[in-house]
Amino acid sequence: MIFELNQRLRADTFEVAVLDLSLLLLMNDKTAPWLILVPQRQEIKEMHHLDKNDLAMLAEEITLVSCLVEKVFVPDKINVASLGNIVPQLHIHIVGRFKNDRAWPGPVWGASGAEPYDATEAARLIERLKSELKI
């Protein structure tokens, strides 16, 4: 089955890279360094429904992106989550959190105050992230 990115995810993010298993997306919210991995497996809604090889790849990609967020943004904490209560397509949030961010210490999901990037900011940040990933 051909993989197609969920429309809501497509509308809310920029594409950063295509990794071995997942698309790597940047959430269009400049108040937090917020990346999203979307495994390219069309019908899967839960992490534990991935097969064993895919799950191992996803664990590696979560580690890769967590290290990327840690290096580029130096957050106080990284939040990693697979929720999917609103968007059913399996996707994993990796969000750098700061003690003075808009939702701390609460979760970012559902919190108010998101702000879109302007186009230049987004393009510059995506280039920076690609460069760190050596893509």
Place this chain on the structure above:
Amino acid sequence: MIFELNQRLRADTFEVAVLDLSLLLLMNDKTAPWLILVPQRQEIKEMHHLDKNDLAMLAEEITLVSCLVEKVFVPDKINVASLGNIVPQLHIHIVGRFKNDRAWPGPVWGASGAEPYDATEAARLIERLKSELKI
């Protein structure tokens, strides 16, 4: 370094089992089937700081507990998250969510309306979980 469970986690949960890597805890909130894995690695605060073997074990234990929650509670969705904005000791939430639960479709963290189990309910549920885990 000897592992010691964070006091806040201890106060808010019941112990269900000691797995190969993690303690398995049940959050004392009967409004959601809410389990927590705590890898027994004293100083680790982020998943990606676990060594490769531990991370692979954690991925297996997350899968085990997700399957357990799916089988016992038959939720509409499973939420898996490593947050740690309040409790710094690494811990992973695995929460069965229902479309009519107290926080749907928002996250459970920070949402109001949690209710403790009574002692009999908790003991019965822990026995059920142990029995499914064959522990």
